[in-house]
Amino acid sequence: MLIFFTRLNGFHMNNQTEVLNAVRRRERLRCNSLAAENFEQLAEVLSKDLLHVHTRGNSDNYESYLQYVQSKLRLLNVARGELLLRQYGDAVVMTGTQTNTAEIREGDGTVLEIQAHVTQVWVKEADGEWRLASFQATSLGAPKTLRGPER
Numbered sequence: 001m002l003i004f005f006t007r008l009n010g011f012h013m014n015n016q017t018e019v020l021n022a023v024r025r026r027e028r029l030r031c032n033s034l035a036a037e038n039f040e041q042l043a044e045v046l047s048k049d050l051l052h053v054h055t056r057g058n059s060d061n062y063e064s065y066l067q068y069v070q071s072k073l074r075l076l077n078v079a080r081g082e083l084l085l086r087q088y089g090d091a092v093v094m095t096g097t098q099t100n101t102a103e104i105r106e107g108d109g110t111v112l113e114i115q116a117h118v119t120q121v122w123v124k125e126a127d128g129e130w131r132l133a134s135f136q137a138t139s140l141g142a143p144k145t146l147r148g149p150e151r
Contacts, residue, residue, distance in 0.1 A: 031078035047131040055139035077101040090124040108149035115140040
């Protein structure tokens with residue numbers, strides 16, 4: 001009986017590892033899509049039910065977030081620190097730091113570094129794909145200017 005339980009438990013662990021690795025891949029795809037300005041690919045990673053809360057407390061849904069990254073903020077790089085993932089059925093909670101290197105579109109060329117602690121909820125949707133449903137960023141301090149205005 002003990003051997004059966006161990007094998008069953010081992011199967012669960014392997015399945016959970018596969019799920020968490022799949023979500024990590026989706027997160028890398030999200031970060032790379034933002035930096036590459038591949039908005040079609042980004043849209044595929046996001047749930048249509050997305051709630052994205054920015055470091056300043058303002059929030060976006062799926063449509064307004066895609067509009068925001070296409071018209072307001074150019075993300076030059078999105079770097080994640082160590083990530084903690086916990087699975088709850090068809091949902092995975094991901095927490096960790098994120099550092100964005102960003103430029104305001106239609107701005108003066110100023111490039112900022114924005115550091116945040118992020119909590120995300122990834123959900124397995126009806127088509128079997130993992131998508132980002134919730135994103136909450138908490139600022140870890142004032143943005144740092146990496147490059148000043150171009151004149």
